[in-house]
Amino acid sequence: MKSSHASLVCILLFSLLALHQCARIGRSNKVDMSACFLGDCNNVFEGGCYCCPKTPALCWAEKDYCTTYCQSQS
Known part of the structure; x- marks a missing residue:
């Protein structure tokens, strides 16, 4: 009986941790404007x-x- 209680507590803790991480990610409204797009x-x-x-008219052949450039504009 004790091992089943311990496993239920572990499952509950892991679920709460996952829920906390999802909520933390959901609150983050920052968009990384330094990321280049293809x-x-x-x-x-x-x-x-x-x-x-920020400047879609300026493009480069290499992502680096x-x-x-994008990080220097931030």
Whole structure:
């Protein structure tokens, strides 16, 4: 009987922890504006290009350059 109570308590604790994490994620309204997205760029760059959300007209062929630029604009 004691082991079943202990397992129920463990399940309850894990469920509460998962619920707490979901609520914490739900409260976070911040959007990472430094994350580059893959754009089309009218085939200027092979395989597409990476653009900054704040300045979608400026795009780069490599994601590293885009990320560096977007983080400097934040």
